[in-house]
Amino acid sequence: MSEQWWRDAVIYQVYPRSFADADGDGMGDLEGVRSRIPYLAKLGVDAIWLSPFFASPQNDAGYDVSDYRAIEPRFGDLDDFDRMLETAHEHGIRLIADLVPNHTSSEHEWFKAALAAGPGSPERARYWFRDVDQANPDVPPNNWQSIFGGPAWTKTDDGQQWYLHLFDSTQPDLNWENPEVHEEFQSILRFWLDRGVDGFRIDVAHGMVKAEGLPDTGGDGTIEMIGTTLAPFFDQDGVHDIYRTWRPIIEEYDGDRIFVAEAWTDSAERRALYLRPDELHQAFNFDLVLAPFRAADFRKAIDAEIANNAGVGAPCTWVLSNHDVQRHVTRYGGGAQGLARAKAATQLLLSLPGVVYVYQGEELGLNEVLDLPAEVREDPTFFRTNGEQIGRDGCRVPLPWTREGASLGFGTGGSWLPQPADWSGLSVEAEDGVEGSTLEFYRAAINLRKTLRGSVTGLTWLADPGDEAFAFDNGAVVCVVNFSDEPVPVAGYGTEVILASTPLENGTLPAGSTVWFKK
Template sequence: MSQQWWRDAVIYQVYPRSFADANGDGMGDLEGIRSRIPYLSKLGVDAIWLSPFYASPQNDAGYDVSDYRAIDPRFGDLDDFDRMLADAHEAGIRLIVDLVPNHSSSEHVWFKAALASAPGSPERERYHFRDVDPAAPDTPPNNWQSVFGGAAWTKTPDGRQWYLHLFDPSQPDLNWDNPEVHEEFKSVLRFWLDRGVDGFRIDVAHGMVKAEGLPDTGGDGSIEMIGTTQAPFFDQDGVHDIYRTWRPVIEEYEGDRIFVAEAWTDSAERRALYLRPDELHQAFNFDLVLAPFQSADFRKAIDSEVANNAGVGAPCTWVLSNHDVQRHVTRYGGGVQGLARAKAATQLLLSLPGVVYVYQGEELGLNEVLDLPAEVREDPTFFRTNGEQIGRDGCRVPLPWAKEGPSLGFGSNGSWLPQPGDWPAKSVEAEDGVGGSTLEFYRQAIAVRKAHRATGLTWLEDPGDNAFAFDNGALVSVVNFSDAPVPVTGYGTEVLLASAPLVDGNLPAGSTVWFKK
């Protein structure tokens, strides 16, 4: 690996609720994660990104934090965390933890103190409170809409003020104009760095600073979290001042620790601003999450990312799925075609220069679960839109580890979301050691990547319409996005890996091949 591990790592996202359940309560936990570290080691990943595990009412699956220094009892305790971290490090796997600085839970001691205090008090200055207008008592301070649906303002119980929440009402936005908020989060950073974590993924990294005066947005005030529209509450320039104060904190610690931004921006140029040398180390490139499975769209996103990140000396950061978006097997059409395209896109990512993130279960070829009944859903998006948007539960269904059992090996007593009937064939047990399985494909692809590390990207002549080829300095990668085979005889003679077997020198539809240089 390069001197800085985070410049070309493969990082695996663990969603704690849905990874592995050790205590049989139907929800994943830290001990379950610890028990599966050998699995992650065999997969070949360099690091884990661990979604929130902090004390929380779980109104938004842990992204509503009530105590940033405590483990939610559903997941374990600090001793469990320390054992999991020690085992990961012993296996050579680093650990990046989620940090949620845009908002706290309404159950956080700060917000409870704010509600118990008078308007204008220091306690209320930690959040965004605004007076109710007596002349229009039901009109919020501005037209901002919650990402989860409905207004972004809720009245306090006494009816005298509104408070801001870009997400659920149980997630009040913190006021980053307040120095006390800055000092608290520096302390939180040091708490986890002292325990040995290798970095932080920053949730809503583009959202902490709001435009002065909280002006209306254009249109009806609605905005999608998974989108690229700039707004008075997203991607404001002031966020960069925060990260310039955080960077010296993490650099106090040895071990090459990092910050990763979840920053939805309207351009690669805006995203690159988060990656200047005195700010953050990585920022997710979501362009491929939004792109259709077409060569022109993928090439445009790749070129833009490579060019803009080179300008700030940062690695490219590639991702196809996570806990907030529909799994890419389903986005690419589902079934046999969707899985073939998903493997091809993953193999493409693994040959690009930079960092690749893998979302738990994609290595099994898991699909989005679209038919969850309303009574089991938990995503606040579903409820705040009265079911018009089904939300994100479908990509969060617990993993199948075994071919049989009440939760297919996830735990001993079922799981918090039901697993589909066809998932036994997609379980780890069903795929482990089986040639041609998605799991073995991922293991092999990651291994070949490590043996042939990209040093650059040079485009080669396209093999056909809706297909492209490039040299990454270590191998030649050819990707066929089309629905027909394309000839690849001119790109190499020794196949390192193909997501589908070549036929008479032709690369099948929706597949990728790597040739040895």
């Protein structure tokens, strides 16, 4: 494994609930992940980002942590984790753990102690508690709204104080003005680094510090997590002080380990601040998650990311789907058109300088499941908005591994969310070794990228082949992307096709397609 591997890696997000179930309880687990590592090795990925596997009541699918040093029993135990990590390393795959430092579960020992200790106690100082105004007992301390809907404040059972939760009421926000919080998370980092993890993805990395005085937001206090609106609880300058204390810790360990920020900011310039040499190594660029499938929008996002990251010496970090957003096959129109565009966008990402993240199942061409019945949904967003927002369950449906079976090979005991019947044809078994399948396309694209990435020197824009198409030279290949609904001529860009998301037709690139030409 090369040093600074993280500058041009392909990293695969495993959502453990939905990846593979080894014990037949209907929910994925660490042994299930371990058993499928050869599949990931064949796909060609360099690392796994493993969504939270810590002990948790699972009110928010593990992002409500009750014990940061223990494994959620439904996923296994520490021995299972160690075996999984060892198997990943044996296959040359690194593992990035998902750290949740903005909030804990309400079942965490700290929060239970805080409720027991009462107002003004050191235990409550670890969180954001505020007195209830007895003259206006139903008016919260400010107008902040939960990202999941409804107020961001909940009263304690005795009615004396409110506590802050930017997410669900079972996820109280930690107070990072408290030194004990800093000490605890530095200890947690060391616990997992000592165990051998290769880095951390930091959940809500932009949210740990709140503006002084907790001022109201503009409007009605509603702020979307997946957006770029400024807020007094997001992207405050104080978060950077935290990361400057974390960077020396991770650098004590060998193996070139990294931090990855989930940081929603209002500009590429603000995002780049997280990537200064004494802070974090990567920060997700969500601009392409938010962008429509249009040439101008993609080009603008690409230019901004490259320019701003160059200023801090950090790699660009590209992503199209994850566990929080609608799958890009569906975002791009669904059906054959959506799949063609999704493959084209993925091949484009794999052409760009920097790091590419792949969300589990996108290599199979999975669509968003939009018709899950209310009785099976688990996302707190669905319940806190009384169903007005359907939430994120649709991108979290367990993977199909086989054509048949109660859970299409996910496990022997069904699956915690039902899979569409037509996913049988999108299963690993149905696509493995089949020429033209999405899985074989991903394998070819990722493994070709590995052979070519040493030659990638940057990005030089070439003359556009059409109004809704662009072309560039990255030093290794000439890449042409057609965002339009009509074929575009590409004869002038090269004669030898290395890979095309859709086969060329008489010297033209079909609608919604990408091609790499040999230089």
